[in-house]
Amino acid sequence: MKPDTLPTLDERVELAIKDPFLKRSLAVAQERFRMNKANAAEVLGNIEEWRERAEAIRTHTVAHLDAYLDQFSTNVEKNGGKVFFAESDEEVVQYILDLAKAKNAKTVIKAKSMVSEEIHLNHRLAEIGVEAIESDLGEYIIQLAGETPSHIIVPAIHKNRKQVAELFSRVSGEQMPEDTKELTRYARTVLRDKFQNADIGLSGCNFAVAETGSVVLVSNEGNARLSTSIPKTHVVLMGMERIVPGWEELDSVLSLLPRSATGQKVTSYVTALTGPRKSDDVDGPEELHVVIVDNGRSNALGTEYQKILNCIRCGACLNVCPVYRHIGGHAYGSVYPGPIGAVLTPILKGFESWEKLPYLSSLCGACTDACPVRIPLHDYLLELRKDEVEEKRTHPVERAIFKGFGTAMANPWMYRTGLKLAKYGLKPLSKDGYIRKGPSLLGKWTKARDLPAPPMESFREWWDREGKGESAGSPGGASGGASGGTSRGRSQNKPKGDGSDGV
Numbered sequence: 003m004k005p006d007t008l009p010t011l012d013e014r015v016e017l018a019i020k021d022p023f024l025k026r027s028l029a030v031a032q033e034r035f036r037m038n039k040a041n042a043a044e045v046l047g048n049i050e051e052w053r054e055r056a057e058a059i060r061t062h063t064v065a066h067l068d069a070y071l072d073q074f075s076t077n078v079e080k081n082g083g084k085v086f087f088a089e090s091d092e093e094v095v096q097y098i099l100d101l102a103k104a105k106n107a108k109t110v111i112k113a114k115s116m117v118s119e120e121i122h123l124n125h126r127l128a129e130i131g132v133e134a135i136e137s138d139l140g141e142y143i144i145q146l147a148g149e150t151p152s153h154i155i156v157p158a159i160h161k162n163r164k165q166v167a168e169l170f171s172r173v174s175g176e177q178m179p180e181d182t183k184e185l186t187r188y189a190r191t192v193l194r195d196k197f198q199n200a201d202i203g204l205s206g207c208n209f210a211v212a213e214t215g216s217v218v219l220v221s222n223e224g225n226a227r228l229s230t231s232i233p234k235t236h237v238v239l240m241g242m243e244r245i246v247p248g249w250e251e252l253d254s255v256l257s258l259l260p261r262s263a264t265g266q267k268v269t270s271y272v273t274a275l276t277g278p279r280k281s282d283d284v285d286g287p288e289e290l291h292v293v294i295v296d297n298g299r300s301n302a303l304g305t306e307y308q309k310i311l312n313c314i315r316c317g318a319c320l321n322v323c324p325v326y327r328h329i330g331g332h333a334y335g336s337v338y339p340g341p342i343g344a345v346l347t348p349i350l351k352g353f354e355s356w357e358k359l360p361y362l363s364s365l366c367g368a369c370t371d372a373c374p375v376r377i378p379l380h381d382y383l384l385e386l387r388k389d390e391v392e393e394k395r396t397h398p399v400e401r402a403i404f405k406g407f408g409t410a411m412a413n414p415w416m417y418r419t420g421l422k423l424a425k426y427g428l429k430p431l432s433k434d435g436y437i438r439k440g441p442s443l444l445g446k447w448t449k450a451r452d453l454p455a456p457p458m459e460s461f462r463e464w465w466d467r468e469g470k471g472e473s474a475g476s477p478g479g480a481s482g483g484a485s486g487g488t489s490r491g492r493s494q495n496k497p498k499g500d501g502s503d504g505v
C-alpha cells in the first residue's frame with residue numbers, strides 16, 4: 003500500500019495500541035525468541051566474534067557491490083540462467099508480467115519474498131489474470147486474510163490459532179479445529195496441489211553467492227524447495243545487496259541468520275539453486291530468471307547510511323524493539339517494520355511520505371545490540387531525525403516553535419518572561435502540580451502522561467530570595483518546582499543563614 007492510501011501514522015499507531023490481543027501476542031513471541039536466542043548462542047560460542055566477522059563480510063561486500071554483482075550475474079548466465087537488473091519497482095513488475103504472458107501462465111507459486119511485497123507483485127499479477135499463491139504458511143494466512151505481513155520473518159505474528167482456525171473455516175467452508183497440526187495439515191493439502199499445477203515458481207533470495215552464481219534460500223517449511231523444483235520456470239527476486247563473495251563467507255552469515263531470527267540453532271532447510279536444471283538433475287526448473295532489484299537501494303550507497311545495506315533481514319531488531327512490541331508491524335505502514343523499516347523505508351521510498359518513521363523509536367539501542375551484522379540502527383534513527391530538521395523538512399509551525407524556543411533560551415530576559423507566561427498561562431490547567439489534560443498540541447502529550455506544571459516559584463526567584471547561595475541549603479524550591487508544588491518547595495527550603503546544615 004502506498005502511504006497516501008493508508009490511514010495516517012498517528013491513526014495507525016492508535017489502532018494498534020487499542021488492540022489488546024496484538025500486544026499480548028507480540029510480547030509472547032518476543033519472549034520466546036529471546037529465550038531461544040540465548041540457547042542458540044551457546045552453540046556458536048563467542049557471539050561477538052561472529053558478529054564482528056559478519057559485519058566485516060557485509061561491509062566489504064557492499065563496498066564492492068558492483069564487482070560482486072558483476073561476478074554473480076556472469077556466473078548465473080554461465081550456469082544457463084537469465085539475469086535482469088531492475089532499477090525500479092515498475093521495471094521488476096513489467097519483467098514478470100511479460101514473462102507470465104509469454105508463458106501463458108495462470109498461476110504463480112511463491113516462496114517467501116520481501117521484494118515481491120515491496121513491489122505489490124500479487125496485485126499486479128492479479129490485474130492480468132494471474133493468480134499468485136503464497137506457500138510460506140504465515141504468508142498464506144495473511145494472503146487469505148487480505149492483509150500484509152507484520153513481521154519480516156513471521157508475517158502472521160499478529161494472529162493466533164483461533165483467528166487462523168476461523169479464517170481457514172471461512173475459506174474452506176468446513177469447521178476447522180483450533181489445532182496447529184490440523185490447521186497446518188489443511189494448508190499443506192491445499193498448497194500441494196497448487197505446487198503441482200503452478201506455471202511459474204517465484205522466490206526471494208536470502209543470499210546470492212558471487213563465486214558460483216548460486217541463490218541460497220532459507221526456510222523452515224520446505225516450501226522454497228517445492229517452488230524451485232516443480233514449476234518449469236523459476237524467478238528469483240533478489241535485492242541487489244543480498245550478495246556474499248563465496249561459500250566461506252556464506253557460512254558465517256548463514257550461521258547467524260536463524261539464531262538471530264527465531265533463535266533456532268539451525269534452520270530446517272537451506273536450498274541452493276545454481277542455474278536451471280541440468281540434463282542429469284532429477285528436478286529443478288527448466289528456466290531460471292534472476293531479477294536483481296535496486297528500487298531505491300542505491301540511495302544508501304556512498305552515504306552515511308550505507309551500512310543499512312548490510313542487513314540480512316533476520317528480524318532480530320524487531321524482536322527486541324519496545325516500540326514494535328506495542329504497535330506491531332502494520333502501524334509502520336511499510337513492508338519493512340521495526341527499527342530496520344524505520345531506517346530503510348525512508349531511504350528506499352523517499353523522505354516526503356515516510357520521514358516520521360524514525361520517530362517510532364525509544365532510541366534505547368536494543369536494536370543495535372541485537373543486530374548480527376552490527377548496523378548502528380539507533381544512531382541512524384537519530385541521524386535521520388537530524389537530517390529532517392537540517393533540511394527543513396519539518397512542519398513550518400514546528401520550525402517556528404523551535405526557533406522561538408531557541409531564541410528564548412539564548413536570551414535571559416525572554417526566558418524569564420516565557421517562564422512567567424507559562425506559569426500563569428498554564429495555572430488553570432494544573433492540579434496538584436501536574437497538568438493531566440492539556441489543550442491542542444499539549445493534549446497529545448497529556449494523553450499518554452502527566453506533564454509537571456511550571457513551578458510558581460522559579461529557581462532564579464528562589465535563588466534571589468534565599469540570598470544568592472549564601473545559604474548552603476538545597477534548592478528545595480527547584481526540586482519542588484520540578485514537580486510543581488510551590489508550598490512544598492518552600493516548606494523544604496531552609497531559612498536563610500540558620501546554620502542548621504552544619505557546614
Ligand code: SF4
Pocket residue numbers: 262312313314315316317318319320342369372373374375376377379
Ligand atoms: S537491521 Fe540487523 S537485526 Fe534488523 S533485520 Fe537487519 S540484520 Fe536483522
